[in-house]
Amino acid sequence: MNREDLSGEHPYGDIGQIIASIIFLSIWIIDSFIFRFSTMLVNYLPILIRLIFMAFLFVLAGYFVRSAHQMVFNKMRTPSQVINNGVFSRVRHPIYLGIILFYIGLFLATFSLLSLAFLVIIFLFYNYITSFEEKQLEQKIGKEYTKYKEKTPKWLPRLKS
Numbered sequence: 016m017n018r019e020d021l022s023g024e025h026p027y028g029d030i031g032q033i034i035a036s037i038i039f040l041s042i043w044i045i046d047s048f049i050f051r052f053s054t055m056l057v058n059y060l061p062i063l064i065r066l067i068f069m070a071f072l073f074v075l076a077g078y079f080v081r082s083a084h085q086m087v088f089n090k091m092r093t094p095s096q097v098i099n100n101g102v103f104s105r106v107r108h109p110i111y112l113g114i115i116l117f118y119i120g121l122f123l124a125t126f127s128l129l130s131l132a133f134l135v136i137i138f139l140f141y142n143y144i145t146s147f148e149e150k151q152l153e154q155k156i157g158k159e160y161t162k163y164k165e166k167t168p169k170w171l172p173r174l175k176s
Contacts, residue, residue, distance in 0.1 A: 021087070021095070022095065022148065022151040022152045022155045022156075023148075023151055024144070024148060025143075025144040025147045025148060027144075028144045028148075031140055031144065032114070035136075035137045035140060038133060039118060039121075039130060039133050039134065039137060040121075042127070042129050042130045042133050043121055043122070043125070043127050043129075043130040046125075046127040046128075046129045046130060047124075047125035047127045047130070048125075052129060053127055053128035053129045054125055054126055054127050054128070055126075056126035056128070057125060057126050060126070065123055065124050065125075065126070066124060068120070068123045069120040069121070069123050069124040070120075071120075072116045072117070072119055072120035072123065073116075073117060073120050075113075075116055076112075076113040076114070076115075076116035076117040076120065077113065078102075078113070079102055079106075079109040079110065079112050079113035079116070080109070080110050080113035080114065082101055082102045082109065083101075083102050083103065083109035083110045083113070084110060086098055086100075086101050086102070086103065087110075095155055095156055096156065096159065097152075097156055097159050097160050097163045099163050099167065102172075103167070104167065104173075105167070105168075105172040105173045105174075106167065106168055106169070106170065106171070106172040106173070107145070107149070107163070107164065107167050107168065107169050108141075108145050108169065108170070109172075111141045111144075111145060112170060112172070114141075115134075115137070115138060115141060118130075118134050118137060119134065122134060142170075145169065149164065
């Protein structure tokens with residue numbers, strides 16, 4: 016979608032996310048269910064507890080992604096403006112955070128340390144593209160976005176808005 020009110024994304028953001036998800040899921044499946052190279056920690060926490068944590072993170076991830084997606088794409092904002100209510104009052108990048116929480120949930124289900132290592136790389140990638148996108152937002156919106164950045168955390172959500 017090419018909308019004037021949106022600042023745009025990193026040019027390699029979409030393809031990078033697709034590649035990262037394919038690599039992560041491949042590592043996670045192969046390590047967790049076939050070779051089990053690095054899943055020795057599963058013996059220390061029962062599967063039921065791990066699955067409860069995973070389910071909680073999936074629900075939280077879905078909430079962040081769905082809420083943010085609806086707020087961004089269901090309304091045109093002319094002129095462009097900062098979205099600073101709802102999930103955006105708690106964290107600056109709720110869609111990306113939701114995706115990361117999904118990956119963490121998969122890791123917690125099987126404790127695949129190889130997938131955790133790749134998850135660190137994925138986080139660094141997301142941090143890079145969010146920094147790029149924030150520079151675009153600062154150029155397009157200006158001081159309003161700078162003020163928003165100062166009071167809203169990038170990754171760790173505030174509990175109260």
